[in-house]
Amino acid sequence: MSYPHLLSQTEFYLSSSAAANLPDDVGLEVAMAGRSNAGKSSALNVLCTKKALARTSKTPGRTQLINFFRVNEDACLVDLPGYGFAKAPLKQQQKWIKLLEHYYSTRKALSGTVLVMDIRHPLRDADYSMLEWCVFNRCDIHILLNKCDKLGRNQANQQLFAVRKELSEVAEIGVSVQLFSALTKVGLDEAAEKICHWLDLTPKKAPE
């Protein structure tokens, strides 16, 4: 069984708008974080082999809640609200930050963060804030350089190299980085393997 197949039973579970209505802090969770429009929801859909599990949009800032998706009774994928969307009202932005802060500082189930970035605009200030937040809260990070279909192969590899180099100069902890495209599914197996590892899901060997 392949890694994406292990995530294919994922179903929508619930949405939280405030710390008070987060689901019970049990089992294991992997969060999808990133700037608005980077492709978090698209990546989540592709990783779970489902077209419309998480809502995707051409309008940035559409996912305003923390959406929980159940892989099985012990494992969840979590679609976080996108950050860095300047047009969202300040009050709303502050509310998201408070909710994310609460989530990151208290969540025992959180075992890793998939940080989704548009490969054409990686490592913006807000991404660094998210990275610092993860490091501070001892949460492992795996970066998807998404939309790599927008660049040629050489350019995409150059960006990958540049991001790895920049991170090796600043990060205090190991951060893994890969190319990804929710459109063409480049990097799907690699990303799904990382997530399954964090969620403690292992492919069963076929019976001999």
Ligand SMILES: Nc1nc2c(ncn2[C@@H]2O[C@H](COP(=O)(O)OP(=O)(O)OP(=O)(O)O)[C@@H](O)[C@H]2O)c(=O)[nH]1
């Ligand atoms: N070409 C290309 N477009 C993509 C890719 N991934 C996402 N998109 C497009 O980018 C836009 C934003 O995608 P979403 O998945 O909604 O982004 P998001 O990060 O969930 O956005 P918010 O929920 O607003 O934070 C949509 O129009 C997607 O179709 C990709 O790999 N390649």
Ligand SMILES: [Mg+2]
């Ligand atoms: Mg989204």
